[in-house]
Amino acid sequence: xxxxxxxxxKREETSVGGRSLHAAAWRRLRRxxxxxxxxxxxxxxxxxxxxxxxxxxYHPIKDANVMNSLTAPGxxxxxxxxxxxxxxxxxxxxxxxxxxxxxxxVQGIAVLVGTTLGLLAGYFGGWVDDVITGLTTVLQAFPGLxxxxxxxxxxxxxxYNVFLALGLVGWPTxxxxxxxxxxxxxxxxxxxxxxxxxxxxxxxxxxxxLPNCMGPIIVVVTMGIASAILSEASLSFLGLxxxxxxxxxxxxxxxxxxxxxxxxxxxxxxxxxxxxxxLALNLLGDGLRDAxxxxxx
Amino acid sequence: MVVYIAxxxxxxxxxxxxxxxxxxxxxxxxxGDPVMQMLDERQAGMDEATVTTLRxxxxxxxxxxxxxLRFVGNAVTGDLGRSYVSREKVTAAMMARFPATAKLGLTAxxxxxxxxxxxxxxxxxxxNSLFDVATMVAALAGISVPIFWLGLLMMYLxxxxxxxxxxxxYGDGQLKYLIMPAFALSAGITAVIARIxxxxxxxVIRSEYVQTARSKGLSEAKVIFKHALRNALIPVVTIxxxxxxxxLSGAVITETVFNWPGIGRLLVDSIGKRDLPVVQGxxxxxxxxxxxxxxxxxxxxxxxxxxxxxx
Numbered sequence: 001x002x003x004x005x006x007x008x009x010k011r012e013e014t015s016v017g018g019r020s021l022h023a024a025a026w027r028r029l030r031r032x033x034x035x036x037x038x039x040x041x042x043x044x045x046x047x048x049x050x051x052x053x054x055x056x057x058y059h060p061i062k063d064a065n066v067m068n069s070l071t072a073p074g075x076x077x078x079x080x081x082x083x084x085x086x087x088x089x090x091x092x093x094x095x096x097x098x099x100x101x102x103x104x105x106v107q108g109i110a111v112l113v114g115t116t117l118g119l120l121a122g123y124f125g126g127w128v129d130d131v132i133t134g135l136t137t138v139l140q141a142f143p144g145l146x147x148x149x150x151x152x153x154x155x156x157x158x159x160y161n162v163f164l165a166l167g168l169v170g171w172p173t174x175x176x177x178x179x180x181x182x183x184x185x186x187x188x189x190x191x192x193x194x195x196x197x198x199x200x201x202x203x204x205x206x207x208x209x210l211p212n213c214m215g216p217i218i219v220v221v222t223m224g225i226a227s228a229i230l231s232e233a234s235l236s237f238l239g240l241x242x243x244x245x246x247x248x249x250x251x252x253x254x255x256x257x258x259x260x261x262x263x264x265x266x267x268x269x270x271x272x273x274x275x276x277x278x279l280a281l282n283l284l285g286d287g288l289r290d291a292x293x294x295x296x297x
Numbered sequence: 298m299v300v301y302i303a304x305x306x307x308x309x310x311x312x313x314x315x316x317x318x319x320x321x322x323x324x325x326x327x328x329g330d331p332v333m334q335m336l337d338e339r340q341a342g343m344d345e346a347t348v349t350t351l352r353x354x355x356x357x358x359x360x361x362x363x364x365x366l367r368f369v370g371n372a373v374t375g376d377l378g379r380s381y382v383s384r385e386k387v388t389a390a391m392m393a394r395f396p397a398t399a400k401l402g403l404t405a406x407x408x409x410x411x412x413x414x415x416x417x418x419x420x421x422x423x424x425n426s427l428f429d430v431a432t433m434v435a436a437l438a439g440i441s442v443p444i445f446w447l448g449l450l451m452m453y454l455x456x457x458x459x460x461x462x463x464x465x466x467y468g469d470g471q472l473k474y475l476i477m478p479a480f481a482l483s484a485g486i487t488a489v490i491a492r493i494x495x496x497x498x499x500x501v502i503r504s505e506y507v508q509t510a511r512s513k514g515l516s517e518a519k520v521i522f523k524h525a526l527r528n529a530l531i532p533v534v535t536i537x538x539x540x541x542x543x544x545l546s547g548a549v550i551t552e553t554v555f556n557w558p559g560i561g562r563l564l565v566d567s568i569g570k571r572d573l574p575v576v577q578g579x580x581x582x583x584x585x586x587x588x589x590x591x592x593x594x595x596x597x598x599x600x601x602x603x604x605x606x607x608x
Contacts, residue, residue: 134311134315135315137312137315138312138315138316138319139319141312141315141316141584141587141588142316142542142580142583142584142587143541143542143543143545143546143583143584143586143587144542144543144545144546144547145546145549145550146542146545146546146549146580146583146584147580149546149549149564149568149580150320150323150324150576150580151323153568153573153576154323154324154327154328154573155327226441230443233443233445234443234444234445234550237443237445237550237553238549238550238553238565239565239569240568250443250445253443253445253446253449254445257449257554260449260452260453260457261457264453267446267449267450267453268450268453270446271443271446271449271450274443274446275438275441275442275443275446278441278442278443279437279438279441282437282440282441283437286437
C-alpha cells in the first residue's frame with residue numbers, strides 16, 4: 001500500500017506518461033531556433049568571460065597610457081581606446097565577467113531568499129503568509145529600479161552593494177511566484193500522500209513542493225538575470241554601481257558619454273554588449289516559457 | 298463598486314506606511330547619523346555644542362520611532378522636510394520639477410499605449426505576416442535595449458551627425474526637445490504592450506464569440522477593432538500599471554541622459570550631494586504615484602470586469 005502510494009506520488013510529481021517533464025521541455029526547446037540562438041550567445045559569452053585573460057590583448061585596468069588616449073578603432077586597438085588609453089575590447093571582455101557575475105549572484109540571492117520565504121508563506125499560510133506577503137507587497141510597491149537606487153544611495157557604490165541592492169529587489173518576484181504555486185499544489189493528492197507517509201514539513205516543502213515549482217522558477221530566473229544585468233548597467237551608468245576603473249559595461253558607457261562627439265566607440269560597443277546579452281536572455285526566457293508550459297503558447 | 302473602491306483605497310494605507318517606514322529606515326538608520334554626515338561635508342570642525350543644538354533644532358535628538366511618526370504625520374500634510382543643501386522645502390523642490398517629468402512620462406506612456414496596442418493588434422490579425430515578424434523583432438529589441446544606450450545613440454545620430462534635433466536640455470519647452478527623451482523612455486513600454494496585446498489578441502480571435510461575429514458577415518476590421526479588441530485589452534490594462542514602474546525609474550535615467558530638468562534628475566543630483574531628505578522625498582513621491590496609478594488601474598479593471606469586484 002505505502003509503496004504504491006509512494007510510487008504514485010513520485011510519478012505524478014515528475015513525469016507525465018513516463019516522460020520527465022523537464023526532458024520533454026528540453027526536447028521542445030531544442031526545436032526552437034530563436035531560444036537556441038540565445039542560449040548559444042550566452043554560452044559563447046560565458047566562455048569569453050571565463051577565458052578572459054587568454055583572449056585579451058591588454059590588461060583591462062593596468063595597461064593605461066595617456067599617450068594612447070581616445071585612439072580610434074584600428075590595428076593597435078581593435079575597438080579603440082578610452083580616455084586613459086586602455087583597450088576597449090579588453091575592457092569589454094572583462095566586463096562580461098562583471099555582468100554575468102551580477103546576473104548569477106543577484107538571482108542566486110533572489111532564488112535562495114524568494115524560494116524559502118515563498119515556500120513558507122504558501123505552505124504554512126496564516127500569520128507567516130501575512131508577514132511575508134505584506135513585505136513583498138511593500139517592496140514591489142517601489143517602482144522598478146527606484147528601490148535599488150535608494151539602497152545604493154545609502155550604501156554607496158560598489159559591486160557587493162549592487163549584489164545586495166538588486167538581490168533585495170529581486171526576491172519578492174520569486175517569493176510571490178513560489179507562494180502561488182505552492183498554494184495551488186498544497187492540497188493535491190501527492191502532497192497529501194507524502195503527509196500520510198509521515199513526511200515532515202521540511203521534507204514536503206523541499207522534496208515534494210519545490211520540484212514542482214521548478215518550471216516557472218527557471219523562467220523567472222532567466223528573465224531575472226536579464227533584469228539584474230540591465231539594472232547593474234543602469235546603476236553604474238548613474239554612477240551608483242560598479243566604480244571605475246572596474247570595466248563594468250554601464251560605467252564604461254557613462255565614461256564615454258561626454259566624448260560621444262569625438263569617440264562614439266566608447267558608447268557604442270559597451271551598449272552592443274549589454275544589448276546582446278539581454279536579448280539572448282530574453283530569447284531564451286521566451287523559449288523556456290513556451291517549452292515548460294505549452295498551454296501558454 | 299463604491300465599496301470596492303473604498304476597500305482598495307484602504308489597502309493603500311498599509312502599503313504607503315510600509316514604503317515610508319522602509320525609506321525612513323534606509324535614510325536615517327542604515328545611512329548613519331544624518332547630522333554628522335551633513336557636518337562632515339560642510340562645516341568640518343564644528344564644536345559639540347553646535348552639533349547638539351542643530352540636532353535639537355532638526356528634531357534628531359528624539360528616539361527614532363518618534364521621529365518616524367512625526368515624519369509620517371508631516372508627510373500626510375504634504376511636508377517632507379527640507380533639503381540639507383538648499384534648505385528649500387522638499388515638496389517645493391519636487392513640485393518645481395514635476396511638470397517636466399509629467400510631460401516626459403505622459404508622452405512616453407501615451408505613445409507606448411497607442412503604438413503598442415496598434416502594432417500588437419495588427420500583428421495578431423496578420424499573424425506570421427512580414428508585419429507580424431517585424432513587429433515582434435522590434436518589440437524584442439525594445440525590451441532588451443538599455444534606455445541610456447538608446448538615448449545616447451539617438452543623440453549621436455539625430456543631434457551630432459544629422460543635426461536634426463537639439464542634443465539635450467529642455468529649451469523653452471518646445472516639442473523638438475521632447476522627441477528623443479520621450480521616444481527613448483517609451484521603447485520598453487511600447488514593446489511590452491505590443492507583445493501582450495498580440496498574445497492576448499491571438500487568444501481572443503480564437504474564441505467563439507469572435508467566430509460568431511465573423512460568421513455574421515462582419516468585416517474583418519470590424520470584428521477585430523469592435524469586438525475582439527475590447528476583451529483583448531483587459532490584460533493590457535493590468536500590465537500598464539506594472540509597466541508604469543519601469544517608466545518612473547526609466548525617467549530617472551532618461552532625464553540624466555538628456556539633461557531634462559525633472560524629478561529624476563533632482564534625485565540623481567541629490568544622491569550626488571548626499572541630500573537625503575530630497576532622495577527620501579522623491580522615492581516616496583514616485584512610490585505614491587505608482588500606487589495611485591495601480592489603484593486606478595484596479596478600479597478600471599473592476600469596472601470592465603465585474604467578477605473582480607466580488608472576490
